[in-house]
Amino acid sequence: MAQEIVESGINNSFKILDLNSVRDRIDLWQEHLPNVQMHYAVKTNSDVKIVKAIYDKGQKFDCASSAEIQKVIDLGASPEDIIYANPIKGKKHIEFAKNHGVKIMTFDSREEVEKIHQIYPEAELILRIAVTNTDAPYPMGNKFGAPADLWNDILDTCQNLNMKVRGVSFHVGSGGCSFEAYKSCLIDTEKVFKMIRQRNMPELDIVDIGGGFSMSATNPVNNFTQVAPKVANYLDNVFPGKNNKQVSVLGEPGRQISQDTTSMITQIFHVKEQGENRHYYVNNGVYHGFGSQVYDREFFLGQPLLLEAELKKRIAQE
């Protein structure tokens, strides 16, 4: 299809989205993690066509902002199908969640509980814990997640403010990591469950295993199809998910669903020889399509759509 469009003479950069591969990936998630309810991380690709494909397949959402919440609600999603999975939220965004009935949200600090309490005391909280042991190429530990030595203090605040804590979440980091990273986080999750029991707080009922799965992991043994069955097996023993009336297990896949589902077509409009190097100039850039190459070190596999002779002719005409 891309070739036909390019041959028709269009020079602008554009993208082609393969919605069937999005649908196939949802099926793959259900095949490998049947007891883990998907909440697609909208931020990883918020194209309305992807979000709608996920909604049409009956899946749920992880939103990181009021704009994302609005987008999925506009498609018809119910507020109960959304978790507001940004541990640090602006006040206006919390108000927005409140006004739209989105109750479940993550947090990772005493200050955030205090803020949520002021605006939305009926909110239900998921404590995002820090990840200390991961081999993910892009860990998120520095930015988000409560370290173990703060759990007591944070839970004290929740208890004092009478905020309802529903569960625990983590994010192992993006780019694909080993089962051991998930296992280590699940061991920490169990510790929080235990602490809650010891404090006589109401029993937790949500385990959120976050995102992190990849279909093209930097290290291929860490691909989704290799790691997810081990995670599923471990979860079935410690938190039996959908089969267990006490605890719901959910996950927030982003890249596992949206990575590699879009092809970007760009035109090489200039070639410059400099010493031993040849520089290609394309009509797209870091702020439109190549950001993930710089920030996630994603590898873009290029494929020419026009023959060299045709390319040279077009360049000469410009």
Ligand SMILES: Cc1ncc(COP(=O)(O)O)c(C=O)c1O
């Ligand atoms: C809270 C949260 N959940 C899920 C995701 C999705 O992560 P991934 O694309 O690695 O699955 C991200 C990051 O993009 C995130 O910050």
